Every structure is written in structure tokens, then in C-alpha cells.
Amino acid sequence: MNAPQGWNTGTLHEVAHITMGQSPDSKYYSEEEIGLPFLQGCAEFQARFPLPRLYCSNSKKIAKQGAILFSVRAPVGRQNIAERDYVIGRGLAAIQGKQVAQPYLEHFLASETPNFSTASQGSTFEAINSTELASWPVIYPDDHAEQSKIAEVLSKVDSAIAQTEALIAKQQRIKTGLMQDLLTRGIDEHGQVRTEASHAFKDSPLGRIPVEWDVMEIDQLVSRVGSGVTPTGGESVYTADGILFLRSQNVHFDGLRLDDVAYIPSHIHHSMMRSEVVENDVLLNITGASIGRCCRMPKINIHANTNQHVCTIRLRDVDEARAGFLAAVLQSHIGQHQIGQLNAGGNREGLNYQQVRSFHVPWPSDRSEFVRIYDQIKRMNAVVAHHSVSLDKLRHLKTALMQDLLTGKVRVTHLLLQIEAASA
Template sequence: MTLPPGWTSRRLSQLGELCSGSTPSSSRKEYWNGATVWVTPTDLSRLNTPYLYDSAKHITERGLRNCSAPLLPAGSIVLSSRAPIGYVAIPTAPFCTNQGCKSIALHDSYHSEFIYYAVTAIVPRLKQLGEGTTFAEISKSSLAKVEVVLPSDKAEQSKIAEVLSTVDRAIEQTEVLIAKRQRIKTGLTQELLTCGIDEHGNLRSEQTHEFKDSPLGRIPVEWESASLAVFVPSADYGISTSLGEFGSPVLRMNNLLNGEAELSDLKFTDAPVPEHLWLKDGDVLFNRTNSWEHVGRTGIWRGQIERATFASYLVRLNPHPDKLLPEMLNFWLNSDRVQIAMRRQATPAVQQVNINPTNLRSIPAAFPTDLDEQRAIAVRIAAVNEVLNASRKHLNKLKSVKAGLMHDLLTGDRRVTALLQSQKEEVGA
């Protein structure tokens, strides 16, 4: 690899003092609950920021003296070197670690945040160094030989870190916003799917509207309660065939995302497709078999392309046209309460679970008898979803931008010298 002018390659052991951790006796109470931060891989795995502000456990000065863990300064780099490998952080206070971490007490000529990003960028390479039959671990000697490339000028290191940390902060703020909007969506969806909207567009409540008892609890008197089979009288299994790169598009489980059917990573079939298995606009697809995490995933087809079908492990649910709108069914199936109820109907299989459509349709359900009310509920949930999905798209864009910047800035393909020059001119002025 040809390095740009002013850049060099350094082994991790050349960046500072490379240290291993240790653990004082867990049976000695006087070694624990002290003032010194004691870092484990678990502490690192919980981070979504470069900085480690605290840890789950602390040791005393006596505990530190009675183990071989060195006390390292704030601003050092700490890396989880035992399964799980690859979590990196910069502690903000003096710290020590257990055996599952390696640390670098950096020399003054290196910028800690830049080294954090440089080490993060080579994590895939570090994972390949994992040794051991019981669990993966990187030895200190192996880690010492790993090289990173970097600018010799610490000011350039600092400016690169500043650019990347700016993107990281934007990612963190967007993730916080998404979490907030998800909580709002969950609460509003729960209210809409249990209380509904009256003829004036207001959310119903028992203080202002009449409710009745049902197997699901109290529901508006205008609603009908029955098993889902009453509202969804039939279901169709998808096509069973081998999939390839040519032919007719076939939707699979991974094409159902956040209640929508999307077209990335499509597979195809050149086998004949029965006419009734071509998807129609508004079809609701349900993933009947997979891991606990993915079984029950549901999405609605919006006719994005003219002819497409669906795989055999998906099921198309056919709502009664006079009782249930597809949009209402889709939102209902994707609600937290129904997702939990679905899994109660699941039967375990080898390395996966199954939800038989017949069992699914035995779940108790309640919906407005007025399709206009269903439509109004769906519109409100869709509006919240639109805002949430916009935030998710923005997050994905930021992550893509960061990945590109990590590659370009940490290899010297793109330089920050113009930014540094501009900064110098501003200071001079």
C-alpha cells in the first residue's frame, strides 16, 4: 500500500504501552467497591459512543496492588480482546481492566480519538487473530504486531477525528430521536387499536364513550370481537420452488421490513406461477417460520412492480372485504401486543419456530365494524410510521456517510489539509 505524503505505518505496540488486564480475587471484599474503574468486555459492548465514562464494577487501591492489572491514564485506548472481540473505547478516567481487555497508554504524539477510529476500522482484521479452542482471544504478542496507518502530524489526526466524531454525534442524536418516536408510535398505536376514533376524529375513552366487555378486555361498543378467523377467513401459502437470479420476482422474509414489503435483495424463479399466487396491491404477507426474532414478521404489498409472487414460508392473509381493511390488519399484526400473542401460538422446530396460519387465526381480535373508522385509524398510524421511517432512512444515510469517511480519511485517500489550512488562516486573522 502506497501511503500519501506525511503518513506512516505504526504497529500498535509503537503507539504507546500495550497492556493486559487482570482480576483481583473475587472472594476478598476489601478488593472491591472502591474508586478505580475496572473495565470488562461487557462494559465496552454496552457503549454506543467512543467514550467510556464508568464501569459496572470498581476496585480498591488494595485490589489494584494485589493483581497485575496496571492503572492506565484517561485517554488511553481499551479493546475487548476476548470473546466478544472488537469493542473499542476511550476511558475518561484512570482505569484498569480484566483479562478480557487489552489497552494502549498512548504516547503524546498520538490523538486518542483518531487512534480509536483507526483501531475500530481494523476490527475485522483483529477478529481473525482470535485464538483458542474454548473461546476466541487475541494475545498481546499478536496484537502488538498489528499495524495502522496514520498522519505523522497530530493536528491532522485531530481534524480527522473531529470530522468522524461529528458524524458519530449526528448518528447518536438520530438514534435517540428514533427511540423517542418509536415510544410515541407504540403508545399511540396501542390506543388506536384498542379504543379507536369516534365520528368526530377523537380518540375514544371510557370517560367519554361507551365500552363493553370482551375476551380482550374493554372495547368500544361499536367494535366486533371474535377470533381472527372471522375477520380473515382464508390464507394462501406461497410458491415452493428453487430461487435464483432470473425469472419472476419472489418475496421472502427479508423483504418484509417495518410492516412494509420492500424490494432489496430480491430472488427470482423461472418456474410457472399459479395465477392465484401473483401478488395484488394490498396483500398482507406473514412470515410463518423462522427464528423467534423473525417469525411473525408482517408486511403489506403495495404493487411496487407489476408481477411478483411470494415464497412458501410466507403466507398471504385474506381479510373479509366487509369486515377488515388490509391496512388495519397489517398494523394490528405488527403491534407489540399481537406479536406477543402470535408467539404464544408458535410451535418449536429444529433451530426455528413455526406459526401455523390456522393457529394464527385462532387469536382473539377486535376491530371497528365501520370500515371508515378502520381507515381513519390506519391513516393516523401511517402518518406516525412515515415520520419514523424518514428518521430511519436518515440514520442509514448517516451510517453510509460514516463508512465512506472512515475508509477515505483513515487511509489518506481524502486529506483534511484544506481544513487545517483554513483553520490556521482563521487563527492568523
Template sequence: MSDSKKNAPKRRFEEFSNANAWEQRELGEVVQITMGQSPNGTNYTENPNDYILVQGNADMKNGQVVPRIWTKQITKTAAIGDIILSVRAPVGDVGKTNYNVVLGRGVAGIKGDEFIYQVLFKMRLENYWAKYSTGSTFESINSNDLKEAKMFVPKELEKKEIGIFFKQLDNTIALHQRKLEKIKALKTAYLSEMFPAEGESKPKRRFAGFTDDWEQRKLGDLMNITSVKRIHKSDWTDKGVRFLRARDIVSASKGKNPSEYLYISKKLYDEHSKISGKVGVGDLLVTGVGSIGIPMLIKHEEPLYFKDGNIIWFQNKKNIDGGFFYYSFISYSIQKFIRDSAGIGTVGTYTIDSGGKTPIYLPNKKEQQKIGTFFQQLDDTIALHQRKLQKLQNIKKAYLNEMFI
């Protein structure tokens, strides 16, 4: 294979299909790199007229620097449009700055174009920096390893065209990201307005035709709250009836799949269900350890079992509209009660006893159904935008793999 084919990406713009091979270069040869140096802590300030201090990837979100801390002491700096690379754990996160900033010890400033930014972004996706990371207590990249990082670079015109292409793609991704964040913020606002505030008997915002006070009850007075007969790790199988852990409910609440799916045999499920009962449509499963108070609404009849002690089972039996029950649980008042009752130990817990004491405000069934349907439609819209965003991000990954070496 000729070098012109070997050192070329799989996909190129048509006008460069027969162009020269890309050249292997070191990062320090093609860009100016400034390693960060944190100012003295006594010089930190809350005055946004002073310099923004960038200390690490905690100061970056969706590829942009987020203002967080300011300083009066100017040590090492980067200018508007410069690339910011995290050089301390977790290493390799990359973004751009829309501000003149002071570089903290955890980052490096890079004066590079759009092509270089995308190369560094690809490196992060491929965990490129892991092999260079040093440090016993946390990972870090030293100056020499950063400067000597290898990459392939085309001629200036092709480099510029690639940069323009990915900049447009990133702008589209950012647009969908903003739409998603806007809808999520709207949901948060509606949750605060469509459920009564603490001490109130009516919400601020209601559907037309509903004026009655909401009734405050304790969940233990409305339904049985319990758990199930214990399942041991040795009982797990790779097929059968789905077995849920608290972490699986947390993953589902974030729209993610669990790291692994667990099951128990149908025979064991039938035996245990004769003792514990079966989870039904409209019931709520709520995490009691770790990330406590995260609910999962049961929407389907499929057999399901879960880890005792870690998950609390609210046997609703349709006493409350399922959708309304779920969204009540993530509203401010119930989540505040869970936090307040969790205790002050190192690991907070939400128990069956606390579940029974959990207060809930209830309108009539018709208003419950309208509220549940409204928020479900809002969540469906959020899920749609998340899928669109994920699709665009996957498209970008595919292009990065094909248009770079």
C-alpha cells in the same frame, strides 16, 4: 513515487498538503495498552456505586460503553475517555468509556487520542483483526498481536486536526442516532396506548370523536388463512416473479434488503396461482418459522409468490384496513398471543391454525384508517431519519478511506 507522496493519505487539510509523509508505527509504540482480567464472579454486584465491569462488545453500543454489570473487585482498569477494544469474538469492536471501569477478559483498554480511536474504528470496518484472530472455539487477539498492529501516523498538529474533524462528524452521527431512537421509542409507546390492553375494549389514547368500544374477533372468522402450492429450490430463477422467504420478510421489517433476491418464472407463477390464488393489496404475509409473527403488508399489485409452510397468508380482501391490520399485528396483544401459542420446543412455530385463532380488536373502518395512516406517517419519519443516519455513516467511511493510510 516519493515516500512523501506514497506514505500520505489521498485527502489532507490544505495546510498539510506539502507536509511530511506519515510514519509507520506499531500500536504499542504510540499508546498504553491494558489487557483485561475478569474479577471473580462472586464479586459481581448490583450496586452502581461499585466499578462497572466491561467484558466485551455486548457492553458497548454506538461507540460508547453501556453500564451493565458492576463488581467490587478491581483487577485491570480504564479511566473516563479511554478507548475500549473487544479482543474476543467478534474481535475489533471499539468504543469509548464515560466511566471508570474494570476491564474484563474480553477487552483491552487503550489510552489514545481521537486519531487513534478513528484508526481503530477504520480497522474494524476493514476487518483488520481477522488475520490475527486465534482460537478454535472463538476468535481472540493476543497481547503481542495487538501491540504490533501496524498504522501510519502524521505529526502531532495534523493528527490533532484530523481528530477534531472526526469528533465533530461523530457528534453529528450521534445526534441523528438519538433522534432516531427517540422516534422509535415514541412509536413503541403509541403502539401500547393506541391498541386496547389485554382484557380491555378501548385503547388509552384515541383520536377525537371516537368513543365506541372495539370489537374483539378471531382472524379466522374474518378471512381465509392459508399458504400456497410448494415451490422447489430447483424452480428458483434470477428474474421473473419475486419469491419471498421468511428471512426476506424479517429483513424488510428491519428496513434492510435481503441477502439475495429470488424469483420464479412467470409461467410457473401463473400455473400455481390458478390453484393457490394471488396475493392482493391489503393482504398480510406473516413469518411462521424462525423469527415468528413478523408481518409484511402487501401494498402493490405486482405479482408475488412465497415459500409455503414458512409464511402464512392472511387473505384480508380489505375486510380490515390494511395499515390498521399491519400495526395491529405488531402490537403487544397479538405478538403476545403468537409467543404464547408458539409452543415450547427448540423452534417455535406460528401455524395456519394459530393464525385463525389469533384475536384482534377492531374499531369502525374510519378509526382503523386514521390509526393506520398515523403509524405509517410515523414509520415514514423513522425511515427518513434512518436514511439520513446511513448517509452520514457512509460519508464517514469515505473520509476514513481518504484521510487515513
């Protein structure tokens, strides 16, 4: 690791105090607030500061307030900050800067997370031992003011990321509540969500719905329910371009994701024409860990097909609004609950076509109501998508800044000079 002018390198042991955790005997543990809060590993790292479940009256290995809490067992490298003193078990280490300012050290160690995972050892689980951690190389500016300015810049980006994540979570909660209303109450001809105080409702297998609606089985609405196959030869027949070949990793609740997409040659596609995917098909993952993820097929400029893990649902009387409404129902608690019930107790997550055809969905009788409902859904999705794009940009900015600022490739010296000039 080469240091630029004005920077230095050292091991983590040289620049920081390291305390390796050690789990006390279980007789010292308690759910009552006796002693100090106890952290065994990073399972309690669900928020900015840890959320301990136990307390410990044996304070042999302590992470002092302000220390970096560092996971030394899988996942190696996860971090948090001790906002108070903690007893730490052998899944954690506490790191406190000596020659390096604590905020700078926190950001530097965070930037090294991928490297920690690669370097970790263990036959049955990933881990990093005290020697490996102590000898970990650290690069840092000699000037503490430069360290602090680097940390300040990165912390501001972290703050913007946290605020955007919170905003997205809030919008998702609003969307969930509004979707519940839209998919069970609908929107009347005046553009208002119906209520039982102003409109007539009736009982149904899915609960109370407007009298103008029906509950239909998907089988009553479709011209096709099916999927494709994985071509003979598997990934060896994939090409750099050609026919888009959609797999379960491409189908998400927020739409298609094509950053990891495969292509197949035209002759294979022609042998699989029954599973060709067209605009306004509803795509539903029917096997594996992503079972239940679904979206509407958008308009694209090339032909597409799918493998056996993605089911294509094609409405007989189809348009964007109806397909979008059906996808929204399957994404909601209405569809996900039915998927969960069908998979309860099974050895392998999976749905067959008969089960998909048997799904019950609410269905308005007025074609224009599909349009009104889907317009609302699109507006909500657009808001979430806008903030998600902002979040992606901030994360990419953070990555780029860490690569530049924490290696000295880009210096913040000019920022410090501006501060000095402003205060002169």
C-alpha cells in the same frame, strides 16, 4: 499499507501503550463499590461509557481514564472509552496513544473492526492475542494537527448519528404509545381518540374496547391463509429477474426490504399460483428467529410469490386501510403477545395456519374508521422513515469519510490552512 506523503505507518505497539486484561480471582469481586469498577468484556458496552456490574479490589490490570477499551474476544474489535479507571479482565485490552493522538486512534481502530473480526483466531470462540494486537499496522499523519482535524470531522458525524438515533428512539416510543390508543380506542367521527370519559366501552377478550367494535378471529375475516414452498433445487433455481420471490428476510415491521431479494422463473411461479402475493395481502413470518415480523404488501409492478416461511393473510373485504390496520394489530403487543403464547415451551419457533386463523383482533364496525386510524399510522411511520433515511445517509457518510480520511486518500490539509488564515 502504503502511506501518502506526510503520513507514516507503524505497529499498534509502536504508536500506543497496550495493556492486556487479566481476570483476578473471584474473591476480589464485589457488587459493592470496593476498589475500582471491573470489566470482564464488552458485555458492559451498552452505552458510550461502560456500565459495570461489579467492582474489584485487586487492581493488577488497569485501564486508565481516557484509554480505549478494546474487546479481544468475540466480538473482537468492539470499543468503548474509559471515563474513569477500570480493572479489566482478559476479554479486554486498554489502548493509549503515544505517537498518535487518542481521538484519531479511536477512529482508526473503529474503521478496522471488520478486519479484526476476519483476523481473529480461536477454535471455540473468536479472539485476538497480544502479539497479533501489538503487530496490527496503523497509518497516521505525522502532523498531530491533521490527526486532530480528522478526528474532529469524524466525531461530528458520530454526534449527528447519535442525535438521529436518539430522535428515532423517541419517535418509536411515541409511536408505541399512540398505537396502543389507536388499536384499542380508535378515532371517532370527529377525529379524536376515544376515552372512557366521553365514549362507551365494553369488556372483550382483548380488554376494554369501544362498544362500536368487535373482537374477531382472523378466520372470520379472511379468504386465504397460507404460504408457498421453496422450489425444488432451492437457491439454484433463483434468477436475476422474473417473479419476485419473498422470503422471511424480506418481511420487516417497517415494510418490505428488497435489498436481498430472490427471483424465480415464470414456469415455477405458475406451478405455485395458489401462493401468489398481491397488493394488500398481510405477510407474516411464521418460522425461525424472525417469527412475528409482518407488514402489508404494497403495490408493485411485478408478480410476486413466497416461500413456506412467510404466511399470506388475505382479507375478504380488503382495501389498503383494512390491510394496514390488520398488519398494525399483528405488529403491536396484541398480535405479538398471542404469537409468544403460542410458541411458549416449543422446541422450534413456528406457527401453523390454524393458529394464525385463531388470532383475535379488534375490528371497528365503521369502514371510515379504518381510514382514519390508518392515516395516523402512516403519518407516524413516515416520520420514523424520514429520520431512518437520514440515519442511513449519515452512516454511509461516516463509512466514506473513514475510508478517505483515515488512509490519506482525501486530506484535511486545506481545512487546516483555512483555520490558520482565519486566525492570522
